[in-house]
Amino acid sequence: MSHTLTPEEHFILREPYYEPVGNEIAIFEAAYVNRLPVLLKGPTGCGKTRFMEHMAWRLARPLITVSCHDDLTASDLVGRFLVRGGETVWVDGPLTRAVRVGGICYLDEIVEARKDTMVVIHPLADDRRTLPIEKLGQLIEAADDFCLAISYNPGYQSVLKDLKQSTRQRFVALEFDYPEADLERRIVERESGVDAAMAERLVRFARMTRNLKGSGLDEGASTRLLVHAGKLIVSGIDPVSACQSAVAQAVTDEAEMLAAIQELSASLF
């Protein structure tokens, strides 16, 4: 059964599984206590979103996630007037809601959004912690519990979509990367339910695809994809097909690269 929640009711009640790689939990907590915004850097599928869920659970705050896209404007974050029965009504956007109730607002892939979004983020991300709502002529001071987090993948974005210094220098930055082999094996094992030997091979396979980064692949297989492959394997799909569907097809469309990745997985399993 599905159920409907407003964003500010989205408390995470069960502990999301997260294996810390370093001291990122302690740093995030310290940043939170000091009301500093946080920037998460790292390749796709390495656990950034899971980390945010984990932190929201730890800090017992609602998590409001916005996946940014190239048509996302400041109004989409702050709010807008809508017309209802001949009247205009103001509706808060997700960022405004988080600011009002003191939630964690996580803006995923921030550089994808339009440039005007920065205007509303900057005053929130320094010691003012205010959100100007131009259309209402208001300035909202953020609740004490409010936290702003953004993510950014420096790997494959174009120069046009680089994060500006004036933005990045407001944040406490946490760098994420694929976990160490042993840790990654544990994660794959735990998340997908495959046995240790299979998890170890999946991780070896992922390393092979990561070797191809830069010579035909933009990005190697992420931990998330390994978990997908593991789940397929647990459901009875043979490992080579599972890697093909869950990993190879997900990282590339190029026939030659697909064939090469297929050969790599066939060599391992």
Add this chain to the structure above:
Amino acid sequence: MAPLTRAEIEACLDQWLETEFTFHAVGPVARALCRLDREAQDFVLDWVRRIATTHITLAFNFARRAPDLLQRLDRRAIEAWAVELCDTYDRAGMYAALAVAEQVDSYARTRQDRRDGALFDDIAGVLGNFVRGLSGRRLRIERGDAIWCDGEAIRLPAITAILPRAADNFNLLKASVALQWAHTRFGTLRVDPRPHCAALPDPERALRQLHGLETLRLMARLGHELPGLYRQMQALQASLGESIPVGWNGFAIRLQDPASTVEDSLALLPAACAAAEFTPWQFQGEWRPEAVAACRAARLEKEKARLRLRLAELEKELRAHRDAAGPTRFEARVEDAATRLEFEITLDGAPIAPPEGVRQLLASVYLDFGEIPPDYLVPAGDGEYDPSRYGEAGGDPDAVWQGTYHEEGARFYPEWDHGRQHYRKNWAVMREKDVPPVEDDFYRQTLDKYSGLLRRLRKSFEAMRDENRLDKRQAEGEEVDIDALVEAIADARDGREMSERLFTRMHRGERNIAVAFMVDMSGSTQGWINEAEREALILLCEALERLGDRYAIYGFSGVTRKRCELFRIKTFSEPYSDLVKARISGIRAQEYTRMGFAIRHLSALLGEVEARTRVLITLSDGRPDDYFDAYRGPYGIEDTRMALIEARRAGIHPFCITIDREAREYLPHMYGAARYIILDDVRQLPAKVGEIYRRLTR
């Protein structure tokens, strides 16, 4: 269709092979061919005609062998062989090409059934990625005369037709590639086997036996690391009827431990020499110690210098952050397990993340020594090495002509040979150079001369600018459109239907065009044309600056395929500066008009620019031409045409502006893939180019 008769075939061959002068005996060939069906005859004769445009002797050799080959090989493999014949001739001359012709007899001699070969061009890409996915040094896949590896590149033959099915032949090559990779990865190539073998009675046989021992050791290792591949290799061996020779089982067991090294094989060598001959397995390939040693010797010095230079850079970078004085010490820790090879380096005990380039160098050095020798970790001192000698980039582009290695640092482009109906690989040797800037009054004068035109041009270009604007009465948008809302409410009160288009929406400027201009700098542009070109470029730049499109300007010229030159006037990333203006002023007529390489290179450059629309505009004064070269005539026209077709396929819009009035008959054909315009009067050029560009990108 009825098959051709012997007389008809002989007549064709007489003509193509010029038997009147060459005295090739075409009689037996015609006799063999007349027994084939018409379709097979056409296939063979077509290729004979095509190869004859390269060399008649090669065509004759092809014709002699083709009827028999048709029984044994599939058509694609025969075509690949024909192309290999011509390529080898281009690259290495007649003697080498005839060796390739002989080689074909060795394919599938023993069995009678027909084979589907694995062709190098089909499999190189996949196997290249495959081997890069494995750990260690990034090995290249190259075409060669046999399967072997010098430590940096794995050579594979043009055609492999050992097993009947193409898929099995591919697997065989994959096994070979993995085994050659294992040679570099697990230490075989770290030792020079020649002194060890020289100490034994029959050194050549000793090397073969040692190769056998190493094959057993590496197979066991692959069984451990890549079990899936190992199973396939065993299946291949079963289908080929290969196994461990009698008396070798003992060695195989001794070498089964994954921890065994090449030293263990060397220790077993005397005993192996006393044992039965190890017949090489099909996927085993060859071991060529001379080539490995030569390649290694060249690599060691280069990589030592590169690594030390990189470490010096790294040290400088890290020094900037901390204020530690005194000598610094790099240390490296290697983690070598399974398919994984990882490095950690520390500077004065503090771990640092090595950049990708350093990591690859460390991997390569580790594979050569089995460790990172301490002297490799000493950062290079100032002036100790000349970085340009060891960097990837070439030095002065003109200097290379003075040495023997004139192809060093150049880019290679293929050319389309219309006679052969196939590409000549790596044919045009291309280099980028700068136009020497000339600081004179040309820019000013041009602006004065065309001030009226320029004003109009700027204005019309400004009008094309696509800027952010507010779209009103939208169904969705950021803000309420008050005008629309008032009307809608009024409509509703009147009892009419209320519009839903009540919002305003910001429209983002979407003009996203990158354009490359390719300007003819051949000798024939001397004088009027050159001046018109330069004026046109100035006006165009002035107008483009208003528009905001990204653009690059290159000039092209050259003498023969060995010296194709592209002159940088403005790159995509460069602003329109005084230097660019001076370069435009400095454009001078150079040599000949070889066009294919320039179109291909600029297409490649355009491909790297992120833009929704990519346009390539060539400005030339006539037909492609080159010095004493086949490029004059149909070859050049066809190659240019093919280059334009390739550009089009790559999603680029080619457009040609030409000033050659006499050649209306070939232009539609050559520029068929592109749109073009012919200017009757050179003096129109400055006035027209801007207008053409405006229409083209409107």
